[in-house]
Amino acid sequence: MLIPNTFNVEAETDILVDIHSEQALIEVLRMYPNPFVLGGGSNMLITQKISQPVLHILLKGIEVQEETDDYVWIKAAAGENWHQFVQYTLSKGYGGLENLSLIYGNVGTTPVQNIGAYGVEIKDVMTSCEAIDVRTLQKRVFSNADCCFGYRESIFKGEEKGHYIITAVTFKLTKRNHLLHTQYGAIEEVLRERHITTPTPQQLSEVVIAIRQRKLPNPTEVGNCGSFFKNPILPKEKYIELQQQYPQIPSYKVDDLNVKVPAGWLIDTCGLKGYRVGDAGVHTQQALVLVNYGKATGKEILAVAQYVKDQVFEKFGVALEFEVNIF
Numbered sequence: 001m002l003i004p005n006t007f008n009v010e011a012e013t014d015i016l017v018d019i020h021s022e023q024a025l026i027e028v029l030r031m032y033p034n035p036f037v038l039g040g041g042s043n044m045l046i047t048q049k050i051s052q053p054v055l056h057i058l059l060k061g062i063e064v065q066e067e068t069d070d071y072v073w074i075k076a077a078a079g080e081n082w083h084q085f086v087q088y089t090l091s092k093g094y095g096g097l098e099n100l101s102l103i104y105g106n107v108g109t110t111p112v113q114n115i116g117a118y119g120v121e122i123k124d125v126m127t128s129c130e131a132i133d134v135r136t137l138q139k140r141v142f143s144n145a146d147c148c149f150g151y152r153e154s155i156f157k158g159e160e161k162g163h164y165i166i167t168a169v170t171f172k173l174t175k176r177n178h179l180l181h182t183q184y185g186a187i188e189e190v191l192r193e194r195h196i197t198t199p200t201p202q203q204l205s206e207v208v209i210a211i212r213q214r215k216l217p218n219p220t221e222v223g224n225c226g227s228f229f230k231n232p233i234l235p236k237e238k239y240i241e242l243q244q245q246y247p248q249i250p251s252y253k254v255d256d257l258n259v260k261v262p263a264g265w266l267i268d269t270c271g272l273k274g275y276r277v278g279d280a281g282v283h284t285q286q287a288l289v290l291v292n293y294g295k296a297t298g299k300e301i302l303a304v305a306q307y308v309k310d311q312v313f314e315k316f317g318v319a320l321e322f323e324v325n326i327f
Contacts, residue, residue: 001013001014001015001016001054003016003038003041003046003050003054004038004041004056005041005042005044005046005225006040006041006042006104006219006223006224006225007044007045007046007219007223007224007225007292007298007301008219008223008292009045009046009223009292009296009297009298009301010297011046011049011050011298012049012050013036013049013050013051013052013053013054014051014053015032015053015054016053016054016056017032017053017054017055017056018056018058019055019056019057019058019059019079020058020059020060020079021059022059022132022139022167025055025057025059025132025165025167026132026137028053028055029132029134029137029165030137032052032053032055033134033135034052034134035052035053035054035055035134036050036052036053036054036055036327037054037055037057037165038054038055038056038057039057039078039079039105039106039108039109040081040082040104040105040106040109041105042104042105042109042219042225042226043104043105043109043113043225043226043323043324043325044225044324044325044326044327045225045298045301045302045305045324045325045326045327046298046327047297047298047299047302047326047327048298048299048327050327055165057078057079057106057108057165057166057167058079059077059078059079059080059108059167059168060077060079060080061075061076061077061080061168062074062075062076062077062080062085062088063075065170067175068175069175069176070174070175070176070177071172071173071174071175072092072094072172072173072174072175073127073170073171073172073173074089074094074170074171074173075168075169075170075171076107076168076169076170076171077107077108077167077168078106078107078108078109078165078166078167078168078169079106079107079108080106080107081106081107082100082103082104082105082106082107082110082115083101083102083103083104085097085107086098086100086101086205087101087205089171089173090201090202090205093175093201094173094174094175094201095173095174095175095178095179095180095201096120096124096125096171096172096173096174096178096201097120097125097171097173098180098201098202098204098205098208099117099118099119099120099181099204099205099208100115100116100117100120100122101205101208101209101212102208102209102212102213102216103115103117103226104219104225104226107168107169108165108166108167108168108169109166110122110126110169111126111129111142111147111149111154111156111166111169112154112156112157112166113152113154113157113323114147114149114150114151114152114153114154115152116151116152117208118181118184118187118208119181119183119184120181121149122149123144123147123149125171125172125173126144126147126169126170126171126172127143127144127170127171127172128141128142128143128144128169128170129141129142129147129166129168129169129170130142130166130167130168130169131164131165131166131167132164132165132167133163133164134162134163134164134165135163139167140164142155151230151233152230152323178200178201180199180201180204182199182204186211187204187207187208187211190207190210190211191207194207214285215285215286216283216285216286216289217283217285217289217291222283222291222292222293223291223292223293223296224283224289224290224291224292225324226289227263227288227289227323228288228289228290228305228322228323228324229263229267229288229305229308229309229320229321229322229323230263230320230321230322230323231260231261231262231263232260232261232263232266232318232319232320232321233254233258233259233260233261234258234259234260234261234318235257235258235259236256236257236258236259238317238318239251239259239261242261242316242318246269249261249265250262250265261318262288263287263288263312263320264286264287264288265287266312266315266316266318266320267282267287267288267308267311267312267320268287269315270308270311270312270315272287272308272311273285273286273287275304275307275308276293277300277303277304277307278295278296278300279292279293279294279295279296279300280292280293280296280297280300280301280303280304281293281304282304282308290304290305290308302326305322308320
């Protein structure tokens with residue numbers, strides 16, 4: 001059987017089970033206590049046959065848990081499509097998720113990766129998530145603090161990796177007095193083009209979608225999973241050293257000691273935008289994205305990723321990290 005994935009690589013397994021309820025998940029875990037968990041098939045690159053049984057989490061449902069004049073707490077099941085869920089919240093007039101529009105994948109994987117875009121991360125809007133412990137089959141509720149969120153990191157990628165399967169996530173969103181993050185250059189530019197000075201959450205979402213569609217390939221047309229590399233966070237001293245050599249290097253202050261630099265700029269400056277070996281390559285518009293133009297294997301895409309890492313390290317002395325999970 002083939003495992004669905006947004007890289008569109010051929011990925012095989014002997015056992016693929018669709019999971020539509022928590023009870024079904026618990027029953028299947030009794031049979032297969034060491035599964036491979038699949039959400040939306042995004043943010044992953046499969047380079048070999050998966051020997052474990054694959055559990056495809058397809059739990060559905062969206063419900064309001066609590067509401068005040070200013071806020072709403074809304075729970076979404078892990079199998080809900082992330083972008084569709086974002087659009088649902090916006091249609092209700094809720095704010096908070098607009099910068100995270102058009103990120104591929106499902107709700108359940110968003111806390112694992114602490115997904116983020118344009119100044120907003122899951123940690124800023126998530127209050128809790130529910131998960132089944134694969135060892136005890138008991139449900140546990142993780143608070144925001146329990147998740148130990150970092151930049152594209154969480155406890156589910158760290159010390160609890162493989163121990164829990166997320167079944168639902170609860171978000172605290174605004175109903176009025178929305179705090180909108182518009183301070184990114186690309187967002188400001190499109191808002192100016194559209195003559196919007198005070199955007200609504202819906203308008204900001206539309207701007208983010210327009211930017212992402214311009215920069216990123218649609219995985220239904222060209223296999224990819226969005227950003228392949230994390231933006232490196234550098235000590236201030238290292239950044240100053242690079243800035244002396246490359247005065248035009250973009251940056252975002254993290255704190256008094258660290259600076260974040262766009263990995264896409266580093267890759268592009270190495271002349272790798274559009275680099276291609278067979279059907280595996282670096283996207284022509286966004287160097288942060290690796291693509292499958294047709295029949296590339298997971299191993300071939302990984303080889304391109306490693307070449308990119310090597311070239312960036314050789315030129316800048318910066319070790320890029322994969323944002324994508326490699327299997």
